Amino acid sequence: MSVRLEAVNLSCGYGGPPVFKGVDFTVQSGEICALIGPNGSGKTTLLHALDRLVRPMEGEVRLDDVSIWNCGPREVAARVALAPQRAATAIWPLTVRETIQLARAPHRGWLASYTSEDVKVVMHAMARFGLTNLAGRSMATLSGGEVRRVLLARALAQAPAVLLLDEPLTYLDLHYQAEILTLVRSLSREEGIAVVLTLHDLALAALCADRVVLLANGRICGQGPPGEILTPEVLTPVYGDDLEVIQHSGKSVPIVLPRVRAR
């Protein structure tokens, strides 16, 4: 099942001036694409636009050559899943299992009951993120890392063709960082899922992504393989010169570190 999600000349904003303008961007089956850029550069807005949450001011988003605003929300949700940066604090929190089960609605419909297949998918997603023991716990009682894992498990249970992950590694310990990067890679390589993720840690971006897209000053400042984008020449105009790029000796990936200056 191949998929192609494409932003064409996309401009988005929230009433005021656009957050970004004229963005052209494509992601396809089996590809992992990392969105990087400074705080407030519009990474999350771009993910939301790709998930049909933000209506574009200009341009469009196409899913397999059909504008997503010509599809129903359920149609898009059955193929595109977003794991948001943080869970909205619900006033009456559901349990972990109930939260993840909601992801089956786009496939099953909002009124139908869940089938045994849905239960299986949900159990599998919970097991994958070590949540099985927490299934009956209220979302309000979870730690930051546990909440993050629930959000990721929910996106996985949505069984999407395109997976959008907003800062998937924040709050996670090294074990789960590795687990999720491994999972993302196997989803893309074995199941052909297209992945777009935003990351602040450029070293992790280099480690997992096929392609890095640098978003800054309301436009795309460069995209390409990590080796081409994660260089001082491309990064310095965006982040300033407080950074250092070194080469990982074993793997052929660049590692970007903040430079700590002596005062």
Add this chain to the structure above:
Amino acid sequence: MSEKGVEARNEQQEPDEGAGIRFPRLGWIALLGIGLLASVAASVALGSVSISPRSLLRALTFSENASPVHLAVLWDLRLPRAVLAALVGAALASAGVAFQALFRNALADPFVVGASSGAALGATLALTLGFSTGWAGLGPLPLAAFCGAIGAVLCALALAETGSNSSMASLLLAGTALSTMLSAIVSFLLLWANQPWFQAFNWLLGSFSGRDWSYVRLAAPYLAVCYVTLQLMSRPLDALTAGDDVARSLGLSVRTARLVIIAAATMAASVAVAFSGIIGFVGLIAPHIARLLFGASHRVLLPTSALLGAILLVWADLAARTLLAPVEVPIGIVTAFLGGPFFLYLLKAKGGRLT
């Protein structure tokens, strides 16, 4: 990366839970159902003429040696009244669940969002303008009440919409102000139309006095439709409490779902008001108790709240007709005695924050 280790750990965890989780909840619903039947039985047995369990059984089964007085009291007076009280309690509680979820607010209920007083205004307008009786068996009352209620809810929503951020606190304030105003208009209308004082009391504080089967027959179909609609919307309600963006991202047409839920909840509240006046606090208390006991998932929350609301109102009605017998206390006074302190407790427990 010790992927195998993690997998192994997960497999150990897996058999922990399964289908077992569902049965106890169904059990609870069944138990509440039995509780409701018992409450209705108690309510029809008690009062100025008290009926012993054996006579009650005889009268219920139309046994040959049932006393004619008991038969009349049971079938013509008490049973329709108790059934209507249960229906109205269930309607108000499920409307309360829906409004609380929709507005993500612990203090929302049919009165606070303006539905009840809007319905009362619609109904009294229909009455004073003389559309009161018989209209192809349907009666204009529920429809007039619904028009008033939906108008009031939309009004409160529009008033609360301050710029981009429709704050829940301002919805509550707008709704409460609107409710007070509409209630005042209801009193004025009734007095202006030369209705006796107790009539106004009955509208503003609710009463099941003299309700017979015709009321039950009129109310039941409307309420059934509303309840089934809300129950069908239980998963969208879950998604909406998790946040609009989450719901949208999971493929819910948020606007449509909202409209359907508002319509069903408002209809339920307005039918309740049309047949029994404004009864406060049931729509507030029942959902909270149910949520504490059975969790936030609407699939279980809706039936349990409805049953709790029904039980609550059946007992409140019994209290209303026996406390000062032979005088009937408006039932709203009873529910306010129970609900007022609960409301204040909620407000206090939330640290005064209304969101």
